[in-house]
Amino acid sequence: MSFAGSFRQLVGGLFVGLLLVNVGTVLADDAREHLIGSKAYTEEACVEPTADMRKNHMEYLFHQRDITLREGVRTKQHSLAECVACHVKKDDAGELANINGDGQFCQSCHNFASVSIDCFQCHAAVPREPKHRHKLGTSQMKQYHGDHANKMTPEGVNSSFALWETMGEQQ
Amino acid sequence: MATQTHYRSLMGPSPGFYKLMAGLIAVIMLGMGAAYYMEHNGHWVTGMTNQIVWGMPHVFAIFLIVAASGALNVASISSVFGRKMYDPLARLSALLAIALLIGGLMVLLLDLGRPDRLIIAMTYYNFKSIFAWNIILYSGFVGIVAVYIWTMMEHKMHVFKKAAGTAAFIWRLMLTTGTGSIFGFLVARQGYDAAIMAPMFIIMSFSFGLAIYILTLMASFNWTDRPLGDAVLLRLKSLLGVFVAAVLYFVIVQHVTNLYATEHHAVERFILVDGGIYTFLFWAGTILVGGLLPLAVVYHPTLGKSRQWIGIACAMVIAGGMATIYVIVIGGQAFPLPIFPDKEIIESSFFDGVVGSYTPSLPEILLGIGGVAVSAAVVAVAAKVLPFLPESLSDEVVDASVS
Amino acid sequence: MSVEANINQYRRRFLGQAGVATAAVATVPLTSLLASGSAQAKALDEPASSDNRWGMLVDASKCADGCKACVDACNDEHGLEDLGRPETDAQWIRKVTIKDKATGHIDTLPLMCQHCETAPCVDVCPTGASMRRADGIVLVDRHTCIGCRYCMMACPYKARSFVHEVLENQVTHQPRGKGCVESCTLCVHKLDAGDGSTACSEACAAEGHHAIIIGDLKDPNSDISRQLRASPTRQLRADLGLNTGVRYKGL
Structure with missing residues (x-):
């Protein structure tokens, strides 16, 4: 310490x-x-x-x-x-x-x-996520973040987090 | 038979002292206000950028810190090298050393991006970092010199005076080596990467520190009506001449050795020939005002005996010293990094390959001057309450104490 | 807690099997995504390991003049905003165009933190805030950075920026704020999440240039290792002996 x-x-x-x-x-x-x-x-x-x-x-x-x-x-x-x-x-x-x-x-x-x-x-x-993350064009990004990424609502954010988690588990 | 030197604090009501303090406090408040302004807005309001990351505050801070270790020299000559004549000068010398260091450190600290994290700087150490070493060297210096002052002031402690003085002398050599090494080990930048930086900073400290010491001695004796004889003053100014000449020698060696390697020709050309303000400050500041002119004054048969001219010579050494530090700190950063030594950079959004531009901003300068005022205030208050200044340094008193 | 522990256990088991599977099929040519991705994904509770070293290969011959998709992607990914003050605005990656002094040949390339093995910024940092992760990524710990900028003095690549103003609207995965120094993180949040790539690399690929490749330098089968073996590359300022994690090809 x-x-x-x-x-x-x-x-x-x-x-x-x-x-x-x-x-x-x-x-x-x-x-x-x-x-x-x-x-x-x-x-x-x-x-x-x-x-x-x-x-x-x-x-x-x-x-x-x-x-x-x-x-x-x-x-x-x-x-x-x-x-x-x-x-x-x-x-x-x-x-x-x-x-x-x-x-x-x-x-x-x-x-x-x-x-x-x-x-x-x-x-x-x-x-808060990057503004244009879904535009980056990789399939991964589109698949897992889609249109949720730039929605500044708790639902959008939470569903985005939930998707992120699924993504982690799939690995 | 050596007689006892009498020291006296500044006693009794003294309007001059309070006027001085009022002035110093006003300057310190301005400096604090400037620091608050810079911290509140962030550094974009200063002249410092991602190209010139260290600016005017660092020039002031490094100058004060270098001068601090040099101001201790007078005391070292007395305690370490046993020159009796310097004995009565030693207390002020040690006091000035602590005061200059505190002023310099304050400027350095208040310019940090996160000055609120002082506790982190004191508790998380990366011992590979010369900067971290310097934090230890600076705090240790204040402690050791404080003990040294105690051994000089307290009769019972006199037996330890030589030991404490020697420790302080060795520590100050390490300190300035450390300060010079901040630059000496920066392999990335051609303006710095040179082992000579460490000894050069030591010899610069001798010169800057002594110039400030002489001015402080003359001012304090003048303002408190204490006699100051020629014997002391002429001895000190001759010593200053030697130090100024030594600085010139090191500056020449630094550039000549750098010129030996062809890869350094560009940076040398930048400083010596076509670097604009840096070239001007090198020749007019370092060489002329900080070197040749004070040498001429100090060794001039008549000017060299005039108190006014000795004072001017000291002021010139200080001004030239600031110019020298400015050229090293700012000029060294302004010269572009050689990321692609065999290529010419024709386009970059991040100012690659071009000389960095820097204009000191008012808040930076006010912060630096605030640091100088802090140093002066520390000296004034300490001399007011404790017996730092001898009652007299007239030639008779000095002769009596030496013989 | 126990649920998460179970999940992590499951992940490790799964990763272990995946590793065996990858090893078994290593001789079969796979798409680069699968080959690099599966070897490098790590469980959430698994620390970065010195068995890996993340690196980047920039092919200057594929980098297009006038394209700055990598720069835009980096700025967006990390919430770097253009405040109209180029001298103090943070730039983690920048495009540089260089001309050979002898031949006049012109190259354009992205320049960023080179993630040195013996990083000068790590050496000089007084508080240890400048640090190198076990897997080779050089980062600034903003919790202990005091903003002294000595690292910026020491970096041979001018890779670091000082945050000169109060910031708002930071993105969740990239904290950044006034008074601290920052630089390219090699998108450590993406690498830890198993993306196996960085924002700049993805953007470059999306533009069809494929000039930036990310991968594990210690994995002999990674795409980056194979490419580094196959053709000559160079480190910037190789004379300093910093063993950079970023290598350039076609310079």
């Missing part, structure tokens, strides 16, 4: 202590209310027990980012892209809202805890 890691853990731990007490009271009435409108609402459980995710999601993400980038491990259970795909919601205008936007999934808690998120300076805050 690097010094930075321990430092993060210490700071994270302090905040989480505070957070758990307060989030508990805030979400006591309906802990799932804030998920309405996202795919997460229709799921029975998150990728880890909810209490564990509230406390340790950044540890999972830090671990995942290192093994994905440096080793090429592409498991999806703790992938940030999957978090975004499942928790993203549409705004009033019907567009997908940035997940770190005000009142959205990440920010509702992070605002409350006064912890800034660094992820979305670089990472896409809504599921």
